[in-house]
Amino acid sequence: MKKAVAALASMALIWSAGSEFGPPSPGAAQSAPSASAAASNIELIGHDDLQGRSAYQPSIHRQGDRFIAYIGHHGGKAVNPLTGQVEFNGTSIVDVTDPEHPRYLHHIPGEPGAGEREGPR
Numbered sequence: 822m823k824k825a826v827a828a829l830a831s832m833a834l835i836w837s838a839g840s841e842f843g844p845p846s847p848g849a850a851q852s853a854p855s856a857s858a859a860a861s862n863i864e865l866i867g868h869d870d871l872q873g874r875s876a877y878q879p880s881i882h883r884q885g886d887r888f889i890a891y892i893g894h895h896g897g898k899a900v901n902p903l904t905g906q907v908e909f910n911g912t913s914i915v916d917v918t919d920p921e922h923p924r925y926l927h928h929i930p931g932e933p934g935a936g937e938r939e940g941p942r
Contacts, residue, residue, distance in 0.1 A: 869923040890915045
């Protein structure tokens, strides 16, 4: 259980980092971190590109026997490959019960607009 919680926390940190570990831009080739990247007591074990949306404020909740990540996105819009529709960035829902194989479940579109207006609450 400790390993699963640590892995989930690691994924949350990686999603929110906004650095070279952040989600790639749509269509971008994925590459390994540069040789200058360093880590201590952390290991990347899973990844989801979050439909190419930038992310912040990940929140992971245990629901029954699953761990579900709710990830807020910055303003903008992108194609949702699950529906084929262009949607305003909002919230992604990802099953991270198996942190090596996260499963994107759903995207909740945000309000129309180009960016954040009110910030976190």
